Amino acid sequence: MKHVEPGLIVAPLTPFTAGLDVDEAALRREIDYVVSDCRATMVVAAGVETQEYTYLSLEQRKALIRHTIECVDDRVPVMVGISHPSFKTAIELAHFAESLGAAAVQLLAPLRPFAGPPTQADLVAYFEAVRRESSLPITLYLNPGPGADASIADTIALAKLPGVALIKESSRDLARVSRLIVEIDRAGHARYFTTMQMLLATLELGGSGATMPPPACEIARHIIDAFLAKDHERAATLQLQFALFPSKWMHRGLAPVMKAAMKLIGVPVGDPYPPYASLSDDEIKAMAAVLRTTVLAERFSVTAAA
């Protein structure tokens, strides 16, 4: 067992105004919730697609990064998303992150823009190009779909690059993750982070934690606390709170689902960026019924749906 405390890396959802600008006041409230109530160990700025950063111009994205860092206000470290098809833009964002005092950067293993998957050499060359120009530790971010579907061998090769300090894995494949925790995290190459659904299994196998948006991170905080207290039955019971939520609504997309949950717990962060729609009233009622069986229940405002 490592002596590092499990990590709870939180990616705040991006609240938009009616005019589709970033709603800075809502973001500030959300970050307070994430840092104070959920005790995130690190906050991600504009790093994962659920943060809807792909809709932003480069200037808006930088403003979001700056505002996130200001709101966190040194309470915990901030990791800045620098993913971009061009390594030059990724480097520009890395320098920007450094200038603002960020603790790390997160970089998506990219798709090949034209057909076919990138080779391991392509992926290594891309990460090397960024690493050479940046002094901040890099999180290798794996998210097939928007990014490349890195094989086990590719992932290990990238994890061994100097400068790559963390892995953010999006798959829920426990066979893959078990092996990579051993070959990467326990082997000392990089710390391995997974998803909310994988959190307890990850911790038990010796992984380093998970990355997720709010309010999932509040449930995760309870799981981590129970795990640290060696209360394994409670940890398992809490992990079950991720069995139906968010799975039952995931066909709507993770950002719409988590934004609906935030509204229910009284920390509203607005609606999804179009064309994606908010959940329907019926969907929200059904979600409320599920969330009332979780640790989020006590946050429900008296006026909340259902």
Next chain:
Amino acid sequence: MKHVEPGLIVAPLTPFTAGLDVDEAALRREIDYVVSDCRATMVVAAGVETQEYTYLSLEQRKALIRHTIECVDDRVPVMVGISHPSFKTAIELAHFAESLGAAAVQLLAPLRPFAGPPTQADLVAYFEAVRRESSLPITLYLNPGPGADASIADTIALAKLPGVALIKESSRDLARVSRLIVEIDRAGHARYFTTMQMLLATLELGGSGATMPPPACEIARHIIDAFLAKDHERAATLQLQFALFPSKWMHRGLAPVMKAAMKLIGVPVGDPYPPYASLSDDEIKAMAAVLRTTVLAERFSVTAAA
């Protein structure tokens, strides 16, 4: 928490002679190992593809079923694989199983033989047709590739059929399995069984156990014992023994990998059915090095490789 003891359902590998007949003596030794040493709670006869039953004629398959039941000799219940594209053959095998005193049957959710996935209605009609003619409890066996890739909704619909008592899930997708354990096992529709890589996570979430071949089942037995003893740290440490084994050799196929491991622990069950090849000497040495770090170490014969 349920009061049913976790299940360890074991599917013995099928040993072949040089002439490609079933090697009955080797099967008998293997079943003794599975039942006595690994304390399987149930044995599967000709049920999963790793048992290489698809190579057998119907007569050979029946002989394998009969011999498996004889070797188990009522020490534990036997579940008989009845999977076949034709529901009529599946029913014939179910009747055969019943006549031999089998406790249950296992039936693969079938592929559509012509292009395209079966619909939920197709799957339900197939299971209903078999169920109507058989009094034995049915295990719904999910194995995309040889079988259909049943969605969450399909799986729940099938689990709710009267007669379907167990689910054997082959995916290692913990998001899917978490949800299905809640919606199927904890909801009382059927008991949910997964794979070796998912065993501890399954038990913690309230699932019913796992199905696997030997010698993985010996590691699994230790995990289950530690779980029942509430020694969660030991259970987690043991679960890690499935991180590299069998993953590192899975490109060779599960049957060749497990047959190589059986040779190493001194319970040989022969070579894979052609055209699939045994592992190379170098692969076997590397596997031996990994297995020597597991609970299987003490079985290594003094003459074993590496």
Next chain:
Amino acid sequence: MKHVEPGLIVAPLTPFTAGLDVDEAALRREIDYVVSDCRATMVVAAGVETQEYTYLSLEQRKALIRHTIECVDDRVPVMVGISHPSFKTAIELAHFAESLGAAAVQLLAPLRPFAGPPTQADLVAYFEAVRRESSLPITLYLNPGPGADASIADTIALAKLPGVALIKESSRDLARVSRLIVEIDRAGHARYFTTMQMLLATLELGGSGATMPPPACEIARHIIDAFLAKDHERAATLQLQFALFPSKWMHRGLAPVMKAAMKLIGVPVGDPYPPYASLSDDEIKAMAAVLRTTVLAERFSVTAAA
């Protein structure tokens, strides 16, 4: 341009009685239609999954092969499907085919029964094992799903094996097929056959023809005749008759769709093997409206739907 006439290889649908035995009288009528009216250049016996042969016992399958050969009665060559996971059963079927005077055998590139795709070496070893024991020319049958998804490199390696004389390709990927026609058919390794949707493109590129069930083969016969008459505009117009049919109903499966079409043209071959259902009345009406715009129109019985 080759001087060999384009091939129209036809795989008769398997008619079942109410008791799910092969309906021999219906098969005889169907084969007369296929041979006399559609001028098939070769008939396939129990070779493709659309023929629903996977539902049959080995004895029923042999009876179907024998009956097909008898019905064809030497009017055209017959190719016998010998696909089976076990190379030993495939060889047994090849010997059976030889004893009945078959002209060739067709063998599916098999799935690996346990997880993961077969390697090129696995596929080559399987085909070599069969080829060594059979003197009949072999058709390499590619059908991902029931069979392996052979890469371009795998396909070329298999095509170069002595004994492999034809390829039956099921994909509709024209980039793949264009390349393989050049590297396999025009290179002299094997004749390349595709599907109804690819027929004209295949002929124009120098491929050898297509394989399909009735009544698609009647449309295909007209396409081939127009192509041979160098009436390219007519050939293209006829090829368009495969744009909506069968695509619009393919979610129901190819066998149910073609059986519905056979009923419409007055050569009934019964219903699909359960659990697959016949098309609904509305679907049949819609299909009739489409088929009335094709060369099949004149076969419509006066009492046909719509």
Next chain:
Amino acid sequence: MKHVEPGLIVAPLTPFTAGLDVDEAALRREIDYVVSDCRATMVVAAGVETQEYTYLSLEQRKALIRHTIECVDDRVPVMVGISHPSFKTAIELAHFAESLGAAAVQLLAPLRPFAGPPTQADLVAYFEAVRRESSLPITLYLNPGPGADASIADTIALAKLPGVALIKESSRDLARVSRLIVEIDRAGHARYFTTMQMLLATLELGGSGATMPPPACEIARHIIDAFLAKDHERAATLQLQFALFPSKWMHRGLAPVMKAAMKLIGVPVGDPYPPYASLSDDEIKAMAAVLRTTVLAERFSVTAAA
């Protein structure tokens, strides 16, 4: 048959300087080749991923669009790529295109940034949002991977939107394309364009043409001319020139392959944007040998490789 001449829509490759800026001189030479020698019927500016536009900042992308339009200099219409995850940026680019006199815009059916595919309603809402703000005809661009994998039903629904005038289909699935040509192009909803490998089949089925980069477009010009001259045998022979090229090198990516071919024919457009590499000398020699068998042979400079 329609009376509209087949379309040859060409997407010039983006030449980069050593400093990774757009090489305007090289682009000008390339566009002259495309317009004068290949007789493109329309030029695409920054529209497809093979044009490597995803590496550019918004300002660089606008500069590329402006420069492309200037180089074309009204010789043929220009279609401007406006694809962006945010409909607002897409609209901004549409307005920019309009201000420069573009004839049309091209818009990729977008991925959902977070997991799962967009629904038909999502896709329609996105296209409607752009269409409402733009008066230019829209090309629906389908490219699964960077964009969504639109089903047949989705594609038809989008094609029926007012404002959607063309479809650019990237699949090589002839069953899909045959059906969509009938249900979209021949039905009058939008003109259907495919790829180089599908060109002749597309024209014969009544589709409208194809989109591709140079120098593939020079081969395509010959195919179209032969098709218009009703010289079908020559058209088929020319179509075969796309059987090995670019397929044999496609694992390297379409942009690297086409850039290598441009160097061979004496219209150099530089190297791929990093991390993607140029083809090796051996690969270039092998490609030269293939291209010397095509209509591109006469462009080979005397000093060219091989």
